[in-house]
Amino acid sequence: xxxxxxxxxxxxxxxxxxxxxxxxxxxxxxxxxxxxxxxxxxxxxxxxxxxxxxxxxxxxxxxxxxxxxxxxxxxxxxxxxxxxxxxxxxxxxxxxxxxxxxxxxxxxxxxxxxxxxxxxxxxxxxxxxxxxxxxxxxxxxxxxxxxxxxxxxxxxxxxxxxxxxxxxxxxxxxxxxxxxxxxxxxxxxxxxxxxxxxxxxxxxxxxxxxxxxxxxxxxxxxxxxxxxxxxxxxxxxxxxxxxxxxxxxxxxxxxxxxxxxxxxxxxxxxxxxxxxxxxxxxxxxxxxxxxxxxxxxxxxxxxxxxxxxxxx
Amino acid sequence: xxxxxxxxxxxxxxxxxxxxxxxxxxxxxxxxxxxxxxxxxxxxxxxxxxxxxxxxxxxxxxxxxxxxxxxxxxxxxxxxxxxxxxxxxxxxxxxxxxxxxxxxxxxxxxxxxxxxxxxxxxxxxxxxxxxxxxxxxxxxxxxxxxxxxxxxxxxxxxxxxxxxxxxxxxxxxxxxxxxxxxxxxxxxxxxxxxxxxxxxxxxxxxxxxxxxxxxxxxxxxxxxxxxxxxxxxxxxxxxxxxxxxxxxxxxxxxxxxxxxxxxxxxxxxxxxxxxxxxxxxxxxxxxxxxxxxxxxxxxxxxxxxxxxxxxxxxxxxxxxxxxxxxxxxxxxxxxxxxxxxxxxxxxxxxxxxxxxxxxxxxxxxxxxxxxxxxxxxxxxxxxxxxxxxxxxxxxxxxxxxxxxxxxxxxxxxxxxxxxxxxxxxxxxxxxxxxxxxxxxxxxxxxxxx
Numbered sequence: 170x171x172x173x174x175x176x177x178x179x180x181x182x183x184x185x186x187x188x189x190x191x192x193x194x195x196x197x198x199x200x201x202x203x204x205x206x207x208x209x210x211x212x213x214x215x216x217x218x219x220x221x222x223x224x225x226x227x228x229x230x231x232x233x234x235x236x237x238x239x240x241x242x243x244x245x246x247x248x249x250x251x252x253x254x255x256x257x258x259x260x261x262x263x264x265x266x267x268x269x270x271x272x273x274x275x276x277x278x279x280x281x282x283x284x285x286x287x288x289x290x291x292x293x294x295x296x297x298x299x300x301x302x303x304x305x306x307x308x309x310x311x312x313x314x315x316x317x318x319x320x321x322x323x324x325x326x327x328x329x330x331x332x333x334x335x336x337x338x339x340x341x342x343x344x345x346x347x348x349x350x351x352x353x354x355x356x357x358x359x360x361x362x363x364x365x366x367x368x369x370x371x372x373x374x375x376x377x378x379x380x381x382x383x384x385x386x387x388x389x390x391x392x393x394x395x396x397x398x399x400x401x402x403x404x405x406x407x408x409x410x411x412x413x414x415x416x417x418x419x420x421x422x423x424x425x426x427x428x429x430x431x432x433x434x435x436x437x438x439x440x441x442x443x444x445x446x447x448x449x450x451x452x453x454x455x456x457x458x459x460x461x462x463x464x465x466x467x468x469x470x471x472x473x474x475x476x477x478x479x480x481x
Numbered sequence: 482x483x484x485x486x487x488x489x490x491x492x493x494x495x496x497x498x499x500x501x502x503x504x505x506x507x508x509x510x511x512x513x514x515x516x517x518x519x520x521x522x523x524x525x526x527x528x529x530x531x532x533x534x535x536x537x538x539x540x541x542x543x544x545x546x547x548x549x550x551x552x553x554x555x556x557x558x559x560x561x562x563x564x565x566x567x568x569x570x571x572x573x574x575x576x577x578x579x580x581x582x583x584x585x586x587x588x589x590x591x592x593x594x595x596x597x598x599x600x601x602x603x604x605x606x607x608x609x610x611x612x613x614x615x616x617x618x619x620x621x622x623x624x625x626x627x628x629x630x631x632x633x634x635x636x637x638x639x640x641x642x643x644x645x646x647x648x649x650x651x652x653x654x655x656x657x658x659x660x661x662x663x664x665x666x667x668x669x670x671x672x673x674x675x676x677x678x679x680x681x682x683x684x685x686x687x688x689x690x691x692x693x694x695x696x697x698x699x700x701x702x703x704x705x706x707x708x709x710x711x712x713x714x715x716x717x718x719x720x721x722x723x724x725x726x727x728x729x730x731x732x733x734x735x736x737x738x739x740x741x742x743x744x745x746x747x748x749x750x751x752x753x754x755x756x757x758x759x760x761x762x763x764x765x766x767x768x769x770x771x772x773x774x775x776x777x778x779x780x781x782x783x784x785x786x787x788x789x790x791x792x793x794x795x796x797x798x799x800x801x802x803x804x805x806x807x808x809x810x811x812x813x814x815x816x817x818x819x820x821x822x823x824x825x826x827x828x829x830x831x832x833x834x835x836x837x838x839x840x841x842x843x844x845x846x847x848x849x850x851x852x853x854x855x856x857x858x859x860x861x862x863x864x865x866x867x868x869x870x871x872x873x874x875x876x877x878x879x880x881x882x883x884x885x886x887x888x889x890x891x892x893x894x895x896x897x898x899x900x901x902x903x904x905x906x907x908x909x910x911x912x913x914x915x916x917x918x919x920x921x922x923x924x925x926x927x928x929x930x
Contacts, residue, residue: 173831175918177904178822179487179642179853185862185911242859284860284912417864422876473874473896474482474734475747 185283189243191367195358196250196412202341202351206312207258211347215253218265222249225273233278244283248272251291254348254408255452256298259310264298271297288459289419292452299452309344324403326448338402349405359411371427372420372434373410377401379435387443406438409451419459426462426469433458482738484727485870485905487642487827489681493792494645494785499653501796502809504576508550508800509838510536511563511571515609516616517543522572528555531583533776536572539604545617545841546607550778550798553577564803564823564837565830571838574800584774596668599771606770607841608777612636612731612760613824615842618767621759622668624752630669632756634740635662635676635764637685638724638731641825644845646781647761649794651678651685655692658761659719661768666717669757674719675740676761681726689721728827729903733758735872747899762844782839784810786848788818797839803846804835812848820849827904859912867906867916873899877906877916884919889926897923 203211226245230237252268272294280286299306309323323345324333333343341351349355362368381397388395400406414420414434421430434454441450513519520537530536530549537547553576563569594602604619624630635658639647651658666674678686722740724730734745736758743754751758762780769775778799785792790811797806803823807814822829823843839846867877876895883892897920906916 172820173833174820174855175831175915176822176829177827177908177917178820178829178831178847178849179826179908180855180913181485181487181909181911183909183911184856184913185859185864188862188864188911282860284862417862420863422863422865422868422878470895471868471871471874471876473747473899474738474872475744475749475899477744477746 186241186243188367189247191365192362192412193243193247193250195361195367196254196348198354198357199254199348199351199408200250202354203254203258203347206341206350207310207347208313210310211253211258213262214256214258214260214265214347215250217262218253218256218269219246219249221266221269222246222252222273225270226278229274229278235282239282242283244277245273248277248290248294251348251412252294255291255295255346255405257306257309257345258347259308260305264302264305267301268294268298270294284418286418287462288456289413289416292413292456292459295452296456311344312342323448324399325442333403335398335402338399346405346408349408352402352407355407355411359407362411368411368415369424369427371424372414372431375428375431376410376414376434376438377406379432380406380439383435383439384443387439400439400442404442404449405451409438409455410434413452414455414458419462421462421465421469423466423469423471426465429465429469430458430462433461482735483870483872483874483905484725484730484735485909486727487908489726490642490785490826491645491648491681494643494783494794495648497645497649497792497794499646499649499781499794499796502798502801502806504551504578504580505798505801505805506576507556507802508574508576508798509561509571509802509836510547510550510574510800511561511569511838511840512537512547513563513566513569514547514615514799514840514842515545516614517541517545517620519570520544520547522558524555524558524572526555526558529553530555530574531581533583533778535776536574539607539617543617543620545609545615546605546776547572548607548776548778549574549583550800551576552579552581552583562834562837564832564840564843584776586773586775589772589774594771596670599664599668599767602770602774603767606766606774606776608763608766608770609841610760611762611766611780611841611844613828613842613844615840618759618763621757622665624669624757628752628755630671630752630755630757631673632741633662633666633669633671633674634736634751634756634758635674635761636731636733636736636758637676637678637682637689637761638736639682640679640726640728640731641827641829641844642728643785643847644783644825645785646783646794646844648682648685650765650781651682651761652688654765655685655688656696657768658689658764659692659696660772661764661766662719663717664767664771665757665759665764671757672716672718674717676719676721677724677730677736677740678721679724679726679730683723686721686723693719693721728905729872729901732872732901732903734901747896777841780839780841780843782806782843783845784847785845786822787850787852788813788816788848797843799841800838802836802838803832806839806846807835807848817851818848819851819854822847822849826853827908828902856913858914861912861914864911866909866911870905870909872903872905873901875900877920878910878914880923881914881916881919884923884926889923892919892923893927898927900924 276290276293384400437454
């Protein structure tokens, strides 16, 4: 007639799956902006990426004799979406397929699936593609309305170029990856995620705070001559700081840890952007810091109640 | 300190006056209803007992007396269903329907009773903490010499969802509670009393405040200094403090931190920071015991949840089978019930047998429908919600991870012994990991070592 269950007997209605779908919902405006700016080719990339992530995960689960319903947890779809947002809009169709393989199999399932991966799966996919097919991964497309529609470089690649106004950068009126260009659309999603308490602001704030301060100090010709706003708006910083660095599985547990993690990401990003061989460093920075998470966790435990000095 | 905000679910009973539940035909009185050693029976099968007769005696320092809750005949002393620990020895009393009392039930003049005498009365009456932990009150009120108690805290927070029994008691018996507070304050010789009430019970705060005012006026005490604050001739200052509605605000250590801004040392007791915490129902029981000589054989219980035609706050005799109460509140047993719980939904215990009796620590009986059914457990996604929720400042997910992998050495690094088992972590966990159970297991393993 009735069952016996352990306490607590009531649970909050926020489940892991719901969190995944909330994040996807928050990413929707950026996707719409990407499709609007670069045309239907971006939609094709998004679709192929998401579908192949799900298929690769299904294949792997079948191969490992696991319950195929695990694929419904939404994490594969989210990884596919984030991977697509990190790709240029006009890549050949097999690029997202291979990227999805790297994300899901190499990045996630080989470690034991959701919750066990060390590195952010979508970034593993992106970096895999970046190293293997650098030409495809750096062939950018101008917005639909631009006169020369083919291959232009991103704002970050044009060394010190000021050909883009802040408003162009903010609205995404330039070449770049599908999901990272329109800051406005991303910020709508960010507000939604912070309002629904899905992400905390500790990692993103310390991340782009560090980037902006360091860009201001070292980004220009002399010291304190840099342009922090440009470094904030150009490239994948907003997408990376709010949607990739905040990935629960691959970021530290405590608030202090999250702040340290964000500062580390910021340091590495600016180091790569200003001194490294690549124009953009957000994804490498986050991946490097992912590897540091177990150590950060070890040294940033919470302070428990009742840890008071004896004798008063 | 971290808190969570679960839905309150108190609307269905918070406006319902306390009713008296019908006398049970048979009362089952487990010998272990309190923290400490079980009591020792002093009656035999066949003995006649009255309401309030001593039937089992405290055995050892931390233990408690047990009294019959109805008049009639002792019919058994054997193992029965126990609502918390499964099965335990209990004394069963068959009612004669008379409810004759074993105590005089006349008003005693309490003003000239000494504090030693009050403690003896409390001990004789078998009073234990009625907030849930059921720690013998006379032990709490006799701190070892050298421990100076400066503050008495009265816990009227009632932070568990669904429950409204303390709320109703404060609303309906404020004068008695204030009198009880004076008795306990006298025993502890404290100068300051803080009554903590969550702000979803403003009416109860008002009732207590006006009772305080009237009592002082009638006893010719010094005039009111501020609302709800005054000093009487002995220098006793009683303050009613509005607390935020959040869980687990009523946890002893959390309440102390909120009111005194002090933390009880890890592994220590409230007396280590110079205070004693008592629940409002305990205070009421002390009042009844001292003024009327009435032992603890009944308490107020909230019966609430789904499928009940009339959820109620009931004055229930200890030992009443929960089936009687559920039927009295109109439970539709044909429906698909998910869970029947004794206590609150966050820390209560699921019942497997409706013959289980109400015991001294029972604050509520709840019927939950399948809407509250648990989802399947998934792997931890390290979202850190449990860390943000833990009022003890622990990292529940790490203890859970260690326990799950049989690595109690790792689990032990994250202080499972400081867990108060409030259930906030498991409430917020999106992966539905039964963190409280993992932590309890870790505690057991670590204590065994």
